Amino acid sequence: MVAQRRGAAIEIAGLCRQYGTGPGAVVALDNVDLRVAPGEFVCLVGPSGCGKSTLLRILAGLDHQTGGSIKIHSEGWAVENAMVFQESGLFPWMDVETNVRFGLDTRGVPRAEADPRVDDALKLVGLTKFRHHYPHQLSGGMRQRSAIARAFVTDPGVLLMDEPFAALDAQNRVILQTELVRLWEQTGKTVIYVTHSIEEALLMGDRTVIMTAQPGRIKRIIDVPFPHPRDLMQLSASPEFGRLKLDIWRVLEDEVMRARAEMEQ
Amino acid sequence: MSARSRLTQERLLYLISPIGLLLLWQLLLMAGFGDRRFIPAPSDIAFRFWDMIVSGELWTHVAVTLYRVLVGFLLGVVPGVAVGLLMAMFRPVRIFFDPLIASLFPIPKIALMPLLLLAFGFGDASKVALVAIAVFFPVIINTYSGASNIEKIYWDVARNYGASQAVMFRRIVFFGALPMIFAGLRIALAVSFIVLVAAEFVATKAGIGYLIWNSWELLQVDVMFVGIVTVGILGLIATVILQEIERKVIPWKAE
Numbered sequence: 001m002v003a004q005r006r007g008a009a010i011e012i013a014g015l016c017r018q019y020g021t022g023p024g025a026v027v028a029l030d031n032v033d034l035r036v037a038p039g040e041f042v043c044l045v046g047p048s049g050c051g052k053s054t055l056l057r058i059l060a061g062l063d064h065q066t067g068g069s070i071k072i073h074s075e076g077w078a079v080e081n082a083m084v085f086q087e088s089g090l091f092p093w094m095d096v097e098t099n100v101r102f103g104l105d106t107r108g109v110p111r112a113e114a115d116p117r118v119d120d121a122l123k124l125v126g127l128t129k130f131r132h133h134y135p136h137q138l139s140g141g142m143r144q145r146s147a148i149a150r151a152f153v154t155d156p157g158v159l160l161m162d163e164p165f166a167a168l169d170a171q172n173r174v175i176l177q178t179e180l181v182r183l184w185e186q187t188g189k190t191v192i193y194v195t196h197s198i199e200e201a202l203l204m205g206d207r208t209v210i211m212t213a214q215p216g217r218i219k220r221i222i223d224v225p226f227p228h229p230r231d232l233m234q235l236s237a238s239p240e241f242g243r244l245k246l247d248i249w250r251v252l253e254d255e256v257m258r259a260r261a262e263m264e265q
Numbered sequence: 266m267s268a269r270s271r272l273t274q275e276r277l278l279y280l281i282s283p284i285g286l287l288l289l290w291q292l293l294l295m296a297g298f299g300d301r302r303f304i305p306a307p308s309d310i311a312f313r314f315w316d317m318i319v320s321g322e323l324w325t326h327v328a329v330t331l332y333r334v335l336v337g338f339l340l341g342v343v344p345g346v347a348v349g350l351l352m353a354m355f356r357p358v359r360i361f362f363d364p365l366i367a368s369l370f371p372i373p374k375i376a377l378m379p380l381l382l383l384a385f386g387f388g389d390a391s392k393v394a395l396v397a398i399a400v401f402f403p404v405i406i407n408t409y410s411g412a413s414n415i416e417k418i419y420w421d422v423a424r425n426y427g428a429s430q431a432v433m434f435r436r437i438v439f440f441g442a443l444p445m446i447f448a449g450l451r452i453a454l455a456v457s458f459i460v461l462v463a464a465e466f467v468a469t470k471a472g473i474g475y476l477i478w479n480s481w482e483l484l485q486v487d488v489m490f491v492g493i494v495t496v497g498i499l500g501l502i503a504t505v506i507l508q509e510i511e512r513k514v515i516p517w518k519a520e
C-alpha cells in the first residue's frame with residue numbers, strides 16, 4: 001500500500017526559546033530555521049540540552065516560543081499533530097483500547113466512527129488481542145506500540161516522537177524501528193523524531209538535523225540517501241551506512257567535546 | 266507448596282496475637298486477678314454479646330449507628346473529593362480553601378457538637394452533620410495531594426490530545442488521584458466511627474455510643490464492653506468492604 005496523501009508541511013523560521021531573563025537566562029533554542037516537506041521523516045539529533053525536545057514540545061503545543069514563528073499546514077488532516085512520548089505516557093487507569101480511543105473521545109468523534117478506527121489502529125500495531133490489558137500488564141515494547149496506535153488513530157498531519165524507543169532493549173528497539181518505518185511508508189505522515197542516536201536517525205529518517213547545545217542551534221542538516229522501502233537490518237550492515245554514520249559522528253564529536261570543555265571550565 | 270505453607274503460617278501468626286491476648290485476659294481473671302464485676306472476662310462479654318444479638322437489642326443500636334455513619338460519610342466524602350480535585354486544578358480555589366482547611370482541620374470535631382445540636386436539633390441530623398464535617402477534611406487533603414502529584418507527563422499527553430478542562434477533570438485528575446482518594450476514605454471511615462460514638466454519648470437515646478455510655482452509668486460493664494467490641498467489628502467490616510470496592514475500582518493498581 002502506498003500513501004495516497006502526504007502529511008503536513010512545516011515551516012519554522014527564526015524560532016527562539018529562552019527560559020528566564022537577564023544574566024541567568026538559558027537560551028534553549030536560538031534562531032532555528034527548518035522547512036519540512038509533506039510526508040518527510042526528519043530526525044533531530046544532538047547532545048542533551050541542545051533544545052531538540054524543546055523544539056518538539058513547542059511543535060506539540062506544550063511549550064511556546066519566545067521569538068520566531070511556526071506554521072504547520074495541516075489542512076485536510078483531522079488533527080494537526082500527535083505526540084508519542086518517551087515513556088509512552090499511557091494512562092495507567094485506562095486499558096489499551098481506552099487509551100487509544102482517548103484522542104478521539106476528546107475531539108467528540110462519535111462511537112460509531114471511533115470504534116472501527118480504534119480497531120484498525122490496534123491491528124496496525126498488532127495489539128488487538130491485548131486491547132483489554134492495562135499498561136502495567138504490557139511489556140515496554142507493547143506500551144510504545146499502544147502509544148503509537150493512540151497517535152495514529154487521531155489521523156494527525158504530523159507525528160511528533162520524543163525518543164520513543166530509548167527505554168527499550170536492543171532487540172525490541174530494532175523491531176519497533178522497523179514497524180515504525182513500515183507504518184510511515186504506508187501512511188505518508190510527516191514525522192519529527194527526536195533521538196540522541198545517530199544510527200537511529202540514519203536508519204529511519206530522510207533527513208537528519210544535527211543540533212548544538214547552549215544555545216540550541218542547527219549545526220547541519222544531512223540528507224539521508226537511502227531509498228525506501230528500507231530493510232533496516234541490511235541497511236545497518238552496509239558500508240555506505242557506516243561511512244555516513246562516521247561523517248556525522250565527526251560533526252557531532254566537535255560539539256560534544258566543546259560542550260564538555262565548557263562544563264569543565 | 267512452600268509459598269502456600271508460608272501463607273498458612275502467616276495467617277496463624279496473624280491470629281495468634283489477638284487470641285493470645287484474650288486468653289491471657291481470661292486466665293488472669295479466672296486466676297483471681299481483678300474484680301470480674303468491673304473487668305468482665307472475654308467469656309462474660311461473649312455471652313452478653315450473644316444475649317443481645319438474640320434479643321435484638323444490639324441490632325437496634327447497630328442500625329442507628331450505621332445509618333448515621335453511612336449518610337454522614339457520603340455527605341462529607343462527595344464534596345471533599347470535588348473540592349480536593351478543584352484545588353489541584355485551579356490555583357485560586359486552592360488559595361481560597363487553604364487557610365480554611367489549615368484552621369478548621371485541627372479543631373476537634375466533637376467540640377462542634379453543641380453548635381450542631383443547636384442548629385440541627387437532637388435527632389439524627391446533628392450526628393450526621395458531625396460525621397460529614399469530620400470526614401470532609403481528611404478526604405480533601407488526600408484528594409488534593411493525590412491530584413497534585415499526578416505525573417506531569419499525563420497532563421502533557423492530555424493537553425496534546427486535545428482534552429478540555431472537563432475531560433481533564435473527569436478522566437485524568439480524578440483517576441490519577443483515585444489511589445490517594447481511597448487512602449483518604451479509609452482514614453475518613455475510622456474518623457467517622459470515632460466522632461460518632463463520642464457524639465452518641467450525649468443527646469441521643471440510641472446508637473452504639475449511647476449503649477456504651479448508658480451501660481457505664483448503670484455499671485453494666487459487660488454491656489459496655491459489648492458496645493466497644495461492636496464498634497471494632499463494624500469498623501473492621503466497613504474497612505474490608507471499602508478495600509473490596511477499591512480493588513474493583515482500581516484494577517490498574519499493580520499488586
